Amino acid sequence: MKIRHFAAAxxxxxxxxxxxxxxxxxxxxxxxxPDFLNPQFSSQNTAYDVAAQIYDRLVATERGGSQIIPSLAxxxxxxxxxxxxxxxxxxxxxxxxxxxFTPTRGLTADDVVFSFQRMFDExxxxxxxxxxxxxxxxxxxxxxxxxxxxxDDQTVRLILSRPYAPLLSALSVEPMSxxxxxxxxxxxxxNTPEQVNQAPIGTGPFSLLAYQKDATIRFRAxxxxxxxxxxxxxxxxxxxxxxxxxxxDASVRFAxxxxxxxxxARYPNPGDLPAMRADPNLTMLSGSIADQSxxxxxxxxxxxxxxxxxxxxxxxxxxxxxxxxxxxxxxxxTAAIVPPSLWSHHEGLKPRPYDPEKAKALLAEAGLxxxxxxxxxxxxxxxxxxPNGRRAAELIQADWAKIGVQAEIQSFEWGEYLxxxxxGDHEVGMFGYTWDYPDPxxxxxxxxxxxxxxxxxxxxxxxxxxxxxxxxxxxxxxxQGERTKMFLRMQEIFQEDVGGLLxxxxxxxxxxxxxxxxxxxxxxxxxxxxxxxxAK
Amino acid sequence: xxxxILTRVSLVIPxxxxxxxxxxxxxxLVPGDPIETMAGERGIDPARHELLRxxxxxxxxxxxxxxxxxxxxxxxxxxKSIVTRESVISEFSALFPATIELALCAIFLALAIGLPAGIxxxxxxxxxFDHGVMGLSLTGYSMPIxxxxxxxxxxxxxxxGITPVSGRxxxxxxxxxxxxxxxxDSLLAGDFGAFKxxxxxxxxxxxxxxxxxxxxxxxxxxSAMLEVLGEDxxxxxxxxxMAPLRVIALHALRNALIPVVTVIGLQVGVLFTGAIxxxxxxxxxxxxxxxxxxxxxxxxxxxxxxxLLIGVVVMSVNLLVDLLYGLINPRIRHAR
Numbered sequence: 007m008k009i010r011h012f013a014a015a016x017x018x019x020x021x022x023x024x025x026x027x028x029x030x031x032x033x034x035x036x037x038x039x040p041d042f043l044n045p046q047f048s049s050q051n052t053a054y055d056v057a058a059q060i061y062d063r064l065v066a067t068e069r070g071g072s073q074i075i076p077s078l079a080x081x082x083x084x085x086x087x088x089x090x091x092x093x094x095x096x097x098x099x100x101x102x103x104x105x106x107f108t109p110t111r112g113l114t115a116d117d118v119v120f121s122f123q124r125m126f127d128e129x130x131x132x133x134x135x136x137x138x139x140x141x142x143x144x145x146x147x148x149x150x151x152x153x154x155x156x157x158d159d160q161t162v163r164l165i166l167s168r169p170y171a172p173l174l175s176a177l178s179v180e181p182m183s184x185x186x187x188x189x190x191x192x193x194x195x196x197n198t199p200e201q202v203n204q205a206p207i208g209t210g211p212f213s214l215l216a217y218q219k220d221a222t223i224r225f226r227a228x229x230x231x232x233x234x235x236x237x238x239x240x241x242x243x244x245x246x247x248x249x250x251x252x253x254x255d256a257s258v259r260f261a262x263x264x265x266x267x268x269x270x271a272r273y274p275n276p277g278d279l280p281a282m283r284a285d286p287n288l289t290m291l292s293g294s295i296a297d298q299s300x301x302x303x304x305x306x307x308x309x310x311x312x313x314x315x316x317x318x319x320x321x322x323x324x325x326x327x328x329x330x331x332x333x334x335x336x337x338x339x340t341a342a343i344v345p346p347s348l349w350s351h352h353e354g355l356k357p358r359p360y361d362p363e364k365a366k367a368l369l370a371e372a373g374l375x376x377x378x379x380x381x382x383x384x385x386x387x388x389x390x391x392x393p394n395g396r397r398a399a400e401l402i403q404a405d406w407a408k409i410g411v412q413a414e415i416q417s418f419e420w421g422e423y424l425x426x427x428x429x430g431d432h433e434v435g436m437f438g439y440t441w442d443y444p445d446p447x448x449x450x451x452x453x454x455x456x457x458x459x460x461x462x463x464x465x466x467x468x469x470x471x472x473x474x475x476x477x478x479x480x481x482x483x484x485x486q487g488e489r490t491k492m493f494l495r496m497q498e499i500f501q502e503d504v505g506g507l508l509x510x511x512x513x514x515x516x517x518x519x520x521x522x523x524x525x526x527x528x529x530x531x532x533x534x535x536x537x538x539x540x541a542k
Numbered sequence: 543x544x545x546x547i548l549t550r551v552s553l554v555i556p557x558x559x560x561x562x563x564x565x566x567x568x569x570x571l572v573p574g575d576p577i578e579t580m581a582g583e584r585g586i587d588p589a590r591h592e593l594l595r596x597x598x599x600x601x602x603x604x605x606x607x608x609x610x611x612x613x614x615x616x617x618x619x620x621x622k623s624i625v626t627r628e629s630v631i632s633e634f635s636a637l638f639p640a641t642i643e644l645a646l647c648a649i650f651l652a653l654a655i656g657l658p659a660g661i662x663x664x665x666x667x668x669x670x671f672d673h674g675v676m677g678l679s680l681t682g683y684s685m686p687i688x689x690x691x692x693x694x695x696x697x698x699x700x701x702x703g704i705t706p707v708s709g710r711x712x713x714x715x716x717x718x719x720x721x722x723x724x725x726x727d728s729l730l731a732g733d734f735g736a737f738k739x740x741x742x743x744x745x746x747x748x749x750x751x752x753x754x755x756x757x758x759x760x761x762x763x764x765s766a767m768l769e770v771l772g773e774d775x776x777x778x779x780x781x782x783x784m785a786p787l788r789v790i791a792l793h794a795l796r797n798a799l800i801p802v803v804t805v806i807g808l809q810v811g812v813l814f815t816g817a818i819x820x821x822x823x824x825x826x827x828x829x830x831x832x833x834x835x836x837x838x839x840x841x842x843x844x845x846x847x848x849x850l851l852i853g854v855v856v857m858s859v860n861l862l863v864d865l866l867y868g869l870i871n872p873r874i875r876h877a878r
Binding site: 031033038041042047049136137138139141144145216218219220221222224249251252253254255257258261262264265267418419420421422424425428437438439440452461462463 | 594627709713823838
């Protein structure tokens with residue numbers, strides 16, 4: 007059994023065995039082991055979920071919401087040109103300890119500089135320790151970051167090379183966690199720098215006690231965490247112990263929450279939802295995922311460069327039927343590319359109705375009265391935004407056949423599917439994205455901007471100049487009111503120009519036992535278990 | 543006997559090379575780019591993609607990659623996981639005891655029930671017991687592991703609440719690993735409660751994993767016994783007035799065991815295959831589940847290393863079985 011030992015593990019074992027704290031132990035059935043304990047290397051939710059307990063970031067997303075709130079930085083200022091972000095750090099923030107390290111000081115600006123520099127500076131002694139693949143930082147933050155400077159012990163400054171409005175939101179995600187510089191130096195001296203990645207020391211509400219790969223991850227609440235002094239119960243650990251029981255099969259997670267072995271079971275099977283709702287011991291929580299699920303018409307291929315053809319295919323697709331059959335009635339049809347869980351979602355946009363006659367007329371107008379032949383890619387994996395790609399493709403195939411469009415369904419292994427999609431091999435492909443941080447620009451920029459046509463990230467190869475210009479501009483100004491207006495207009499442009507066919511905003515569900523109080527499904531980054539308590 | 547052992551051991555070398563070839567090339571024949579899979583929907587910048595390909599050595603020709611791999615394997619280096627960047631050997635050795643503990647329990651269960659059931663079915667040929675054993679073993683052999691596991695969980699864990707749903711031990715126990723076998727480690731720690739919990743967690747997965755070997759062993763024992771029971775020397779032994787139990791145990795069973803031992807050796811491979819599914823259903827933190835995840839993530843070093851190490855284990859067990867033949871049947875030992 008792979009076990010990583012951390013301070014007080016034995017004490018925890020004794021306490022747990024005695025059953026003394028059993029009532030204050032929250033057991034969560036999670037879906038997989040984290041790929042890394044250091045979230046800087048990861049782009050996986052499993053790693054984010056662990057890091058959300060152990061580490062803090064300069065700013066945070068409110069639990070279950072999308073607003074950015076202070077965290078390790080109690081306040082910040084942004085220069086008028088949008089190039090300098092100055093963060094005032096909270097005082098009295100303590101670091102965790104483990105067998106190999108006892109901190110002698112609390113959080114300072116040195117820690118923030120250390121955390122950024124190890125990702126940013128290729129000559130930093132920690133840059134190559136563990137991995138060099140700082141995916142989130144490299145893709146999202148690095149392109150606009152120029153320097154990270156310590157102003158004084160409690161003040162740090164980020165200097166950008168160009169204005170980048172989503173920066174604050176991006177800083178709230180787990181890969182941007184703040185690590186201890188003192189721990190880093192101590193492990194470097196001890197010639198065990200990899201310990202910084204393997205035995206994490208953070209400032210988060212829970213410290214890591216033990217990690218058994220593929221079995222359990224054990225956390226203990228930090229008794230004098232800074233959130234208590236800050237008077238923020240939503241971000242306080244309200245249970246003594248938190249245990250993730252790694253249970254990859256969704257049916258088994260359901261069985262465990264049903265039998266009381268877990269109090270929370272994440273990511274249920276859509277097919278189990280009726281039984282979960284019927285269980286008197288369970289409460290079903292739900293919320294709208296920050297996602298996009300769509301058909302990308304490859305607009306570099308004919309006839310999809312013709313807006314009338316794209317519009318005809320949208321009219322010809324019975325999306326409510328897909329929602330019933332594929333999303334088990336749990337998704338909501340949408341015409342807005344910004345999901346309702348994000349600020350600036352356009353509530354006024356109405357999806358085009360299912361209207362095969364109108365579709366036929368549009369095709370005839372486009373010079374294709376008898377339809378045409380095409381290929382339709384079905385997503386090969388189960389995703390929250392697309393629970394059953396094959397089934398959805400079959401329904402679409404049948405719908406399109408009614409207007410003379412003969413679609414041949416194709417699919418590939420997932421890695422291959424993504425690779426070919428990026429290369430633009432598809433004619434019509436099913437794709438989707440989930441937001442990591444609460445800024446509408448994230449997915450719009452990577453998935454729909456004209457720049458993405460060259461890199462292949464824009465799967466539809468849809469390039470609308472007005473849309474892209476607005477998006478570029480929206481990323482340079484920090485006034486949220488102004489940005490909201492721009493994002494609303496972008497959603498209208500997408501709808502008018504038929505950038506793609508949007509399916510639905512999927513709903514996330516989590517069954518929790520009745521004794522769990524105040525659990526909120528979190529949609530951006532790792533799921534926090536602060537603010538959650540157990541009925542006595 | 544030495545010549546016999548050397549002959550058997552020399553066969554291991556080409557098998558080992560065969561496994562490295564299969565493990566290395568088969569996974570590369572499967573479509574899918576590990577870096578693209580790792581990046582997911584968000585994708586990865588093409589320049590960084592190329593950088594990672596170089597870092598993992600995927601930019602070199604496949605034969606060169608194989609050469610590098612083999613030379614490292616001969617030095618005892620199976621590489622690092624491209625997902626977790628941890629050494630394959632350390633991940634394997636951390637997870638392997640869990641798989642062995644489960645596999646041993648499963649094979650013990652299969653032998654404890656399969657052998658006597660097969661012997662009795664042969665002795666009481668064409669009786670209701672015989673038909674019952676054969677019918678049940680056919681059912682057991684045909685049952686999909688996934689379905690069987692979920693069925694047992696629903697009945698015994700959810701409905702009746704007498705066994706835990708999944709995992710290796712109840713979450714309230716934290717046992718310091720010494721051997722990696724939780725049943726032994728809990729006893730070493732002097733924690734009887736933890737031992738009981740570990741044992742109760744073994745019951746359902748061992749039944750699920752042991753079902754196919756049990757069915758095979760029961761059927762093979764029956765047919766081998768039937769063949770032996772018809773031999774002249776058995777009739778002679780009976781004619782001499784030897785007690786029926788003594789005839790079966792001493793004369794019939796020893797000779798009937800040879801094909802059964804072969805089957806038991808082969809079942810080790812079946813156990814590892816079954817462990818992949820069983821470990822997934824029961825959230826058992828062993829190498830089966832580890833390999834499944836490695837396949838979906840295209841984690842080449844883990845797949846190559848894991849397959850190789852399991853191959854070595856299966857080969858060793860089969861070598862042991864070959865050597866056991868010599869003990870059971872001296873004719874094999876002395877054959878040239």
